[in-house]
Amino acid sequence: MASFDCIVVGSGHAGSSAALSAVEAGCQKVLVIDKCPAHWIGGNGYFTAGAHRTVHNGLEDLLPIVTNVSAELASRIDMDPYTRDDFISDIMRLSQGKSEKTLVETVVDHSRSAIEWLARSVKVPFTLSFNRQAYDVGGRQKFWGGMSLSVEEGGKGLIAAHQRALKDRGVGIWFETKAVALNVNEGGITGITVEKDGQRVELMTSNVVLAAGGFEASSELRARYLGEGWRNARVRGTPYNTGDGFSLARMMGAKFAGDWQGCHSTAWDANAAADAGERGLTNQFTKSGYPLGIMINTNGNRFVDEGEDFRNYTYAKFGRAILEQPGGVAFQIWDAKMIPHLRKEEYDDNVVEKILADTVEELADKIAKKGLNDSEAFIQTIYTFNDAIRQHRAEFPETTWDPAVKDNLTTQSSSMQLTLPKSNWALSLDEAPFLAVKVACGITFTFGGLAIDPQTAGVISEETGKAIAGLYCTGEMVGGLFYGNYPGGSGLTAGAVFGRKAGQSAANRI
Ligand SMILES: Cc1cc2nc3c(=O)[nH]c(=O)nc-3n(C[C@H](O)[C@H](O)[C@H](O)COP(=O)(O)OP(=O)(O)OC[C@H]3O[C@@H](n4cnc5c(N)ncnc54)[C@H](O)[C@@H]3O)c2cc1C
Known part of the structure; x- marks a missing residue:
């Protein structure tokens, strides 16, 4: 033996x-x-x-x-x-x-x-x-x-x-x-x-x-x-x-x-395979650009505070939040201001399917074909989000965007508060092109x-x-x-x- x-x-x-x-x-x-x-x-x-x-x-x-x-x-x-x-x-x-x-x-x-x-x-x-x-x-x-x-x-x-x-x-x-x-x-x-x-x-x-x-x-x-x-x-x-x-x-x-x-789970490319990772792209299916934008479910609603904390401290629990949405999927959304800041390894053209549009309405139409059930609610969510940011900027004109600190650029001001805030890095979604990426929940380990x-x-x-x-x-x-x-x-x-x-x-x- x-x-x-x-x-x-x-x-x-x-x-x-x-x-x-x-x-x-x-x-x-x-x-x-x-x-x-x-x-x-x-x-x-x-x-x-x-x-x-x-x-x-x-x-x-x-x-x-x-x-x-x-x-x-x-x-x-x-x-x-x-x-x-x-x-x-x-x-x-x-x-x-x-x-x-x-x-x-x-x-x-x-x-x-x-x-x-x-x-x-x-x-x-x-x-x-x-x-x-x-x-x-x-x-x-x-x-x-x-x-x-x-x-x-x-x-x-x-x-x-x-x-x-x-x-x-x-x-x-x-x-x-x-x-x-x-x-x-x-x-x-x-x-x-x-x-x-x-x-x-x-x-x-x-x-x-x-x-x-x-x-x-x-x-x-x-x-x-x-x-x-x-x-x-x-x-x-x-x-x-x-x-x-x-x-x-x-x-x-x-x-x-x-x-x-409990488990560690993240936002993960909805087009990725279900039963195993892929040894070529490995971690590149991770989609962790949400602090720069927002996430919206198929009912057209946000469901997490994307700016609650640095990505390092939220990414491992947001997979679960996505899994709990209708159909277990969501859409990450950005406008032209933030697209250049997305990490190439996760969001390059040859890595992920991108849905691009010139208006919020066109984006809604396009992602309706990918599972969005309520386009009206989706459009309203973005317009309301933008309104909240405008109110905040009017009240705090000196605050500036800085992704390397918690910059307090929020959706909450004395004149308007969202039920679900975005607590940091909140910028309006109003410059074309608009980008959406569909995500699901990827489980990492238990x-x-x-x-x-x-x-x-x-x-x-x-x-x-x-x-x-x-x-x-x-x-x-x-x-x-x-x-x-x-x-x-x-x-x-x-x-x-x-x-x-x-x-x-x-x-x-x-
Ligand atoms: C996509 C992804 C990205 C990640 N990124 C990071 C990161 O950047 N930083 C970080 O800290 N953590 C990261 N993690 C988590 C990290 O991978 C784990 O915490 C760590 O690698 C676990 O190591 P392990 O040796 O315990 O398990 P594993 O590396 O998974 O090894 C377990 C091995 O046991 C073998 N095995 C199972 N059953 C048996 C059996 N009956 N007999 C013999 N062999 C068996 C399996 O085949 C497997 O090879 C990531 C995980 C994933 C999936």
């Missing part, structure tokens, strides 16, 4: 981080298994933008780990430090205080060292995310929203770096190898049973790291835990995250934790997971309340970190933090 010091279930960012850390900490024989075929390597990690959130002391602190900033460019960058308190309070604020505080503190306190490790040891090519996280304001690059780091080539570059590092350290990956059972005795984990080439094979190991993702790709589990309507969500990433890791953990008597009714010991990433037993010896968990499978909403870039960081802890804990048990 083949024997390993540590076996990691899942070839994504979290699992790869665990495997590499296990080797660095002293494990000699480490194996990664994944049920996907080789060309689906990297799980959801492959589909990411590579955005990583970390504590930092400002530009000077990040410059040594990024590859795309010349001295001249650096002199034109404005970036505030992002402190421990900022990061903790962002996660706690977005979860309405429900996140497990010690988990959050662990992620935050180890975020900067995890990034350093990814850059130095895994050789992840970090960049400053100019295209996603900065706006050019008066010739200066102004970073906003607490998150500045990305990876060259996004998730593709991230997973390629992991692959190279795993190869360099002699870690094998077995594809089309599905974990189906964990083997234990009174001392803890003794092995894992996998299905490979149609056979059940037992592998010996005293350490298993579960990094098998959530249940977002199972429409049945989505319906069971998130609600029936979630059958209609589009899967943004890998089709292989179907909750298997939780079945394995349940057999071990693991304790479940966190927001089992929030419910396993209870872990934050210090070791050990999976907690429901019965004893103590860690199950030799069983660890990282990535999407960790429960208790996110509830209802999520600050962009936290998932990859959390996966690396607990992956490293899992790998180190495994080495302590050989």
Whole structure:
């Protein structure tokens, strides 16, 4: 029977981080298994933008780990430090205080060292995310929203770096190898049973790291835990995250934790496939330009405050808001003023179907053919929105539009208030051409997971309340970190933090 010091279930960012850390900490024989075929390597990690959130002391602190900033460019960058308190309070604020505080503190306190490790040891090519996280304001690059780091080539570059590092350290990956059972005795984990080439094979190991993702790709589990309507969500990433890791953990008597009714979901191209992401365009189906415009449902009504906060703090909950609209779809709308500010990667002509018109009425006619049911209401919504903005500008003529700060350019004034405000970046829609893009809900990952010991990433037993010896968990499978909403870039960081802890804990048990 083949024997390993540590076996990691899942070839994504979290699992790869665990495997590499296990080797660095002293494990000699480490194996990664994944049920996907080789060309689906990297799980959801492959589909990411590579955005990583970390504590930092400002530009000077990040410059040594990024590859795309010349001295001249650096002199034109404005970036505030992002402190421990900022990061903790962002996660706690977005979860309405429900996140497990010690988990959050662990992620935050180890975020900067995890990034350093990814850059130095895994050789992840970090960049400053100019295209996603900065706006050019008066010739200066102004970073906003607490998150500045990305990876060259996004998730593709991230997973390629992991692959190279795993190869360099002699870690094998077995594809089309599905974990189906964990083997234990009174001392803890003794092995894992996998299905490979149609056979059940037992592998010996005293350490298993579960990094098998959530249940977002199972429409049945989505319906069971998130609600029936979630059958209609589009899967943004890998089709292989179907909750298997939780079945394995349940057999071990693991304790479940966190927001089992919640998930991360975004505005997503309504023309995208339903059951899996697309490995060419990956994250480019995301449609996050709504803070620059408005979103209207098929009844012709707005349904969220598009300017409630920076996109980083609203995008992960607005997928749900779209899913809850009639037909589970909506239209994002801009006029000529904002079209140039839309990110090319998401809104370029060859990336998304654009509906263009010279008047609001013509736009209504055109999108009626794409599912708008009430053109009159649609036109009225835009005219009312414009009226509210005119009243606000008349009362506050000195306020100016600035996408890099919360600019208080709202729809609310003493003379007119919308029932549903747009709280920032509210500009009238009155200059042709007008643009509409149809969006649906894309599910990213589920929030419910396993209870872990934050210090070791050990999976907690429901019965004893103590860690199950030799069983660890990282990535999407960790429960208790996110509830209802999520600050962009936290998932990859959390996966690396607990992956490293899992790998180190495994080495302590050989
Ligand atoms: C489109 C998109 C964009 C994103 N952008 C970002 C971003 O920019 N920043 C950020 O922080 N987060 C982002 N995320 C979220 C991020 O991808 C996840 O938080 C993170 O990658 C999860 O890592 P993981 O290793 O836990 O899971 P995954 O990377 O999904 O890996 C899980 C792996 O487990 C395998 N598996 C499942 N069941 C079994 C089994 N029974 N046996 C063996 N293997 C199994 C799967 O095949 C899969 O390869 C994005 C996600 C998507 C989909």
